[in-house]
Amino acid sequence: MRIEHVAIWCEDLELLREFYETYFSADSSNKYVNMDKGLESYFLTFESGARLELMHMQSIPASANDPYRQYAGLTHLAISVGSANQVNELTRRLLESGFEVIDGPRRTGDGYYESVVMDPENNRIEITV
Numbered sequence: 001m002r003i004e005h006v007a008i009w010c011e012d013l014e015l016l017r018e019f020y021e022t023y024f025s026a027d028s029s030n031k032y033v034n035m036d037k038g039l040e041s042y043f044l045t046f047e048s049g050a051r052l053e054l055m056h057m058q059s060i061p062a063s064a065n066d067p068y069r070q071y072a073g074l075t076h077l078a079i080s081v082g083s084a085n086q087v088n089e090l091t092r093r094l095l096e097s098g099f100e101v102i103d104g105p106r107r108t109g110d111g112y113y114e115s116v117v118m119d120p121e122n123n124r125i126e127i128t129v
Contacts, residue, residue, distance in 0.1 A: 005043065005051035006077065008123060013040055013056040015120050020044050020052065023094060024079055052077070067122035068102070076116065076124035084113045087127050091115040 010016045013031075020026040026044035033040050041055040065071050081090055087105050094117050095101050102124070104115030114128040 007053035009060045016054050076126045078126040
């Protein structure tokens with residue numbers, strides 16, 4: 001078995017699509033629109049074949065969770081970039097572009113090298129080797 005994809009409800013579909021295309025080299029599908037449900041979505045495919053579905057529907061409320069606190073449920077999306085140097089470079093690039101780095105880059109107690117950044121809608125993205 002394998003995880004086929006992970007999905008994120010978002011407020012600004014185009015902003016998130018552009019973020020993942022620009023900084024994580026994701027390839028986007030054409031936009032899917034379901035007029036009956038008011039749903040719009042994209043599937044983003046990464047070099048490894050992993051996929052992320054970005055979805056928007058006006059009736060979905062904004063998250064009430066504080067993005068700076070941990071809580072039960074999915075908590076971050078980890079993306080491997082291949083090396084510690086690439087973690088450092090992408091983290092620097094995101095910081096210089098105005099995105100918030102909330103941790104790292106650093107080596108964790110269990111040996112991972114990572115940083116944690118917020119995407120434009122405050123989803124945690126763990127950038128790792």
